[in-house]
Amino acid sequence: MTVIDRFLNYVRIPTPSDPHAGEETYPSNPEELVLLSTLKAELEALGLTAEMDEYGYVTATLPANVEGAPTLGLIAHVDTSPAVSGRGVQPRIIRYTGGDVLLDERGQYRIAEAENPELARYVGEELIVTDGSTLLGADDKAGVAEIMATLDRLVSDPALPHGKIRVAFTPDEEIGRGTDFFNVKAFGADFGYTVDGGELGEIEYENFNAAAGELVIEGVSVHPGSAKGKMKNAVDIFADFHAGLPRAERPDATEGYEGFYMVDEVSGGVEALRASYIIRDHDREKVEKKKEFFLALAKQIDEAWGGGCITATVKDSYYNMAEIVARHPHLIENAKAAMQACGVTPKVIPIRGGTDGARLSYEGLPCPNLSTGGLNFHGRQEYIPVKSLKTMVDVLVKLVGLYAGA
Ligand SMILES: [Zn+2]
Structure with missing residues (x-):
């Protein structure tokens, strides 16, 4: 299955997290378990050992095919922001030829060129957009799809070097509870990356x-x-x-x-x-x-x-993870090098928010955040260029290769 097919499947499964769920309800919305179970089955279909714990966290292991590399964690969240409906998402692939992108038939919702100067970078490319009635869910189903496609490629091509890889898919990130029950020790990675950022090339390790x-x-x-x-x-x-x-x-x-x-x-x-x-x-x-x-x-x-x-x-x-990540500069150097090797210009930017990686960094898993390629998160105008989705898979394959000495 391609990264595009995976992404289109995942966004059709509704997973809005619920900020009004009680403390004892985890995940906040039981619908999140549907996608989490799907991912567990897909990981197993790839031949990985996968587990879902009592909270719904899905983890899996890809054994190393080279020795001496650190264990890397790749992490993404399955829930979508409750700010805009995430039910009945109807993703559409369009070819962007310039101007505004009309989302719904009545023309009520659009991605306006004037307010979205980034669009200019994608003229001639395919974009995945909404029908105007929901958000898209690229945050963070793009990250989920990219990690799954990366594993798929590593499994299919044993010539690609990698150390032990641990993967985690988590619920409830959007309501600030993504790592509430995440067991860093059991996860057992030396370093990690969340794949939960925005436009292609972004690397984030300074957060609020x-x-x-x-x-x-x-x-x-x-x-x-x-x-x-x-x-x-x-x-x-x-x-x-x-x-x-x-x-x-x-x-x-x-x-x-x-x-x-x-x-x-x-x-x-x-x-x-x-x-x-x-x-x-x-x-x-x-x-x-x-x-x-x-x-x-x-x-x-x-x-x-x-x-x-x-x-x-x-x-x-x-807390701001910058002070933790600063002790492991290879996390940023390797991310930059992997992007450059794939023709992407890395851009380190401060996050005006938080990430699961921020908490994980303070719990012992230094964990910067990488781009997914998506834009305009949490809204009807959310979109992701097809090429960005594909490129991020190349970047992740390259990145695990760098840690394996390739
Ligand atoms: Zn996110």
């Missing part, structure tokens, strides 16, 4: 330090006609808090290495309100300052409203 901020606001509800001096509207208290955060430190006002606060979800009314924030910065010191500011602001607004209204908490989610 991330924290979650929660506000629980208790108001006092009084009939508005007799509310003077008595009502404490939780929505007003929240509005005061939110207005106190720096406007210039929001996702829509920041880029590169700039951090931010973002309100992610708000629910409630006059009597009670809950708000969830995410707090991000590449710099560890700066993220600590942001966490302190979040709590200090909550205290200040609480006092202004008479006290006892706001409970604020912050909790670290993950």
Whole structure:
């Protein structure tokens, strides 16, 4: 099966992770197990020993055909972002000839040339796009397909050198729980790569330090006609808090290495309100300052409203993996060399987010992130050039070869 066939099959299997599932539900959406089981069967069909554990993680081993190489892990996630529907995905292959890419028949959704200057690089190429009603799921089914196709090629061609390869397919990455039960020790790889990045050539090993901020606001509800001096509207208290955060430190006002606060979800009314924030910065010191500011602001607004209204908490989610990866420079050097050998210009960029690799790096598996080739993740405008999918397989084959001394 080609990498394209694999990809088209995987995106048709719905796997949105569910941010509202309870802590005890893992994977968050049982549908994810359908794709995970499919992958286990496909790994076995390739002749690999594969396992699915009680949480749904699928792992497999390809034994080495040369001695002395480190054990490499290749990791991708099967779930898709819950931000846009991932059910009923109808991937379409089109030849891009320039201009806007129309997605649905009514012309309501399009990949606009003006907003997507990257399109210019793909004139004359085949693109896999959506029908406008869903996301595509290249994040991260492109990574899954590329890893599967890499194994397929290594199995089919014993002349290609490689050390022991461990593979993992994980659920729930998109809701920040992808590695919650991942057993780094049992996985047993010396180094790893997640294949979960964007446009072809991207190599990422600097990610945000991330924290979650929660506000629980208790108001006092009084009939508005007799509310003077008595009502404490939780929505007003929240509005005061939110207005106190720096406007210039929001996702829509920041880029590169700039951090931010973002309100992610708000629910409630006059009597009670809950708000969830995410707090991000590449710099560890700066993220600590942001966490302190979040709590200090909550205290200040609480006092202004008479006290006892706001409970604020912050909790670290993950850390920047740069300091771990920096101790193993070959991870980046080899990734660059593998890309260059396949005619791809590597581009090291800071991730404005996190990856499973960030957590794994802190748990003992140094794990940068490689491109999948996909663009516009988490939306209807998501697409992936066919050539990028194919090239990433070449890159991964080359990369494992470099670690095997080829
Ligand atoms: Zn992803």
